[in-house]
Amino acid sequence: MLSLGSIRGGKIMWQLLRERRARVRGEPIVVSPLLPNAFVDYIDILKFNQRILSFFLTFWIAVGFISGNWLAEIVVSVTGIPILFKQYKYFKNLRHFFRYEYETDYKLLNFIQEADLDESTVVVYEENSSELLVRFLKSNNPTLINQLENLEKSLASLFGILPEKRIDTQSVDYVFTLVKPERLVVTATEEPEFTDDMNIDLGYGVVYNPIKTPHVLIGGGTGSGKTIYISFFLIELMRRHSIIYIADPKNSDLGNLSHYLDDHVAVTPNNIARITRLAVEEMEERYSIMNDPLNFKYGSNFVDHGFNPLWLIFDEMGAFQASATDKEGKKIVDEVMSNIKQIILLGRQAGCFILVAAQQMRAETLNSDLRDNLGLRIALGNNSPDGLRMIFNAHMPASLPDVSVKGSGLIYVESTEKKGAEYWESPFVDTTKFNFIDELLKYKTADKYFSE
Numbered sequence: 001m002l003s004l005g006s007i008r009g010g011k012i013m014w015q016l017l018r019e020r021r022a023r024v025r026g027e028p029i030v031v032s033p034l035l036p037n038a039f040v041d042y043i044d045i046l047k048f049n050q051r052i053l054s055f056f057l058t059f060w061i062a063v064g065f066i067s068g069n070w071l072a073e074i075v076v077s078v079t080g081i082p083i084l085f086k087q088y089k090y091f092k093n094l095r096h097f098f099r100y101e102y103e104t105d106y107k108l109l110n111f112i113q114e115a116d117l118d119e120s121t122v123v124v125y126e127e128n129s130s131e132l133l134v135r136f137l138k139s140n141n142p143t144l145i146n147q148l149e150n151l152e153k154s155l156a157s158l159f160g161i162l163p164e165k166r167i168d169t170q171s172v173d174y175v176f177t178l179v180k181p182e183r184l185v186v187t188a189t190e191e192p193e194f195t196d197d198m199n200i201d202l203g204y205g206v207v208y209n210p211i212k213t214p215h216v217l218i219g220g221g222t223g224s225g226k227t228i229y230i231s232f233f234l235i236e237l238m239r240r241h242s243i244i245y246i247a248d249p250k251n252s253d254l255g256n257l258s259h260y261l262d263d264h265v266a267v268t269p270n271n272i273a274r275i276t277r278l279a280v281e282e283m284e285e286r287y288s289i290m291n292d293p294l295n296f297k298y299g300s301n302f303v304d305h306g307f308n309p310l311w312l313i314f315d316e317m318g319a320f321q322a323s324a325t326d327k328e329g330k331k332i333v334d335e336v337m338s339n340i341k342q343i344i345l346l347g348r349q350a351g352c353f354i355l356v357a358a359q360q361m362r363a364e365t366l367n368s369d370l371r372d373n374l375g376l377r378i379a380l381g382n383n384s385p386d387g388l389r390m391i392f393n394a395h396m397p398a399s400l401p402d403v404s405v406k407g408s409g410l411i412y413v414e415s416t417e418k419k420g421a422e423y424w425e426s427p428f429v430d431t432t433k434f435n436f437i438d439e440l441l442k443y444k445t446a447d448k449y450f451s452e
């Protein structure tokens with residue numbers, strides 16, 4: 001069996017080498033479910049070889065034990081097991097290598113199946129460092145032609161960018177401009193740099209605009225980079241003249257900002273209730289001004305009426321809810337949650353936004369209807385699949401990437417063309433060079449809301 005697999009593997013290797021040569025020469029690659037795809041077969045063979053090795057490994061260990069011969073057991077353990085593990089890892093790496101090398105082929109083959117295109121669909125693609133051209137060849141089937149001419153949205157979710165479409169009599173071309181995402185590096189500025197542009201660059205090709213997709217949800221365990229990210233975000237909000245309220249029931253890093261942002265920072269339940277009340281009152285007042293017949297402008301929002309964004313940053317909401325042990329405590333939690341609900345559901349037009357952060361997002365922390373209204377969702381560091389589902393719900397990523405880079409995780413911005421959350425590295429902050437408090441004070445002293 002093993003030798004058969006190897007012989008087949010040898011043949012496929014030749015086919016792969018031929019394909020490889022074509023790729024190196026930059027010739028177009030043809031992908032179709034009906035064509036033999038060497039790379040798919042080769043990965044299957046590697047998988048098969050891996051299974052055989054697992055079998056041998058188990059067999060080897062069993063022989064050692066059954067024989068009861070201590071010498072045999074030592075020989076088996078010392079020599080056999082490490083060799084087999086090494087081989088196993090070798091095959092695993094090879095499989096990864098092939099998946100990576102033939103990633104586009106894989107994606108397109110899966111795409112043909114998932115988009116329910118006819119099996120006979122033939123895709124040709126050509127890739128260079130800046131562009132990917134995907135050409136679907138037209139057949140005589142009018143339904144298929146119609147499908148092929150309307151693939152840009154689903155293809156965008158596959159490659160993360162909306163392609164340019166060109167329709168020809170023989171084919172439909174989708175051209176993707178490939179730009180490698182780069183992590184944003186946060187640096188200190190000499191002077192405060194205010195801006196009216198509501199687009200906030202989060203790096204790695206992600207731009208967030210609270211007017212389009214209000215509210216933020218951040219999940220991530222200890223040390224995943226939540227505080228660093230929130231600090232970066234806070235400065236970005238202050239650059240946009242935002243009124244900031246902070247609730248930090250655990251009284252950690254954000255709670256300490258009360259030295260700088262005064263009574264806009266709350267750590268006790270009563271104070272947290274107070275700032276959420278202030279936020280809701282401000283929202284109601286804005287609506288009454290915006291809806292006054294003298295000021296009313298159809299389709300307008302807070303910016304048109306000269307209001308600044310208002311942000312409530314709520315760290316560790318779960319801890320706050322859990323702190324309510326008696327009747328009085330529960331009453332406060334209910335009031336706060338009702339205020340938060342109003343901000344989430346009604347805040348957008350009035351420019352009142354919320355950022356909710358939690359180590360672990362639970363169903364009872366914020367129900368899924370409310371969570372689905374949070375436009376920017378981030379999961380930093382390692383999270384369990386259940387934890388990720390709490391954050392992304394219908395937008396779970398197709399596969400879970402490696403998030404070993406500090407401050408990396410998954411991100412999803414509602415209303416983009418992307419279907420699911422994607423890998424992202426939060427803005428890099430070199431804490432030896434970037435002093436968050438110095439930065440914050442620059443904006444505080446220059447901003448009217450914090451100047452008293």
Ligand SMILES: Nc1ncnc2c1ncn2[C@@H]1O[C@H](COP(=O)(O)OP(=O)(O)OP(=O)(O)O)[C@@H](O)[C@H]1O
Nearest residue numbers: 221222223224225226227228406407426427428429
């Ligand atoms: N964006 C980043 N840039 C640079 N370093 C980072 C970044 N994110 C995380 N780190 C590194 O990880 C460490 C932990 O980050 P941070 O304090 O933000 O985690 P946290 O999720 O807030 O943890 P906790 O809940 O325990 O406070 C930082 O001290 C820093 O060394």
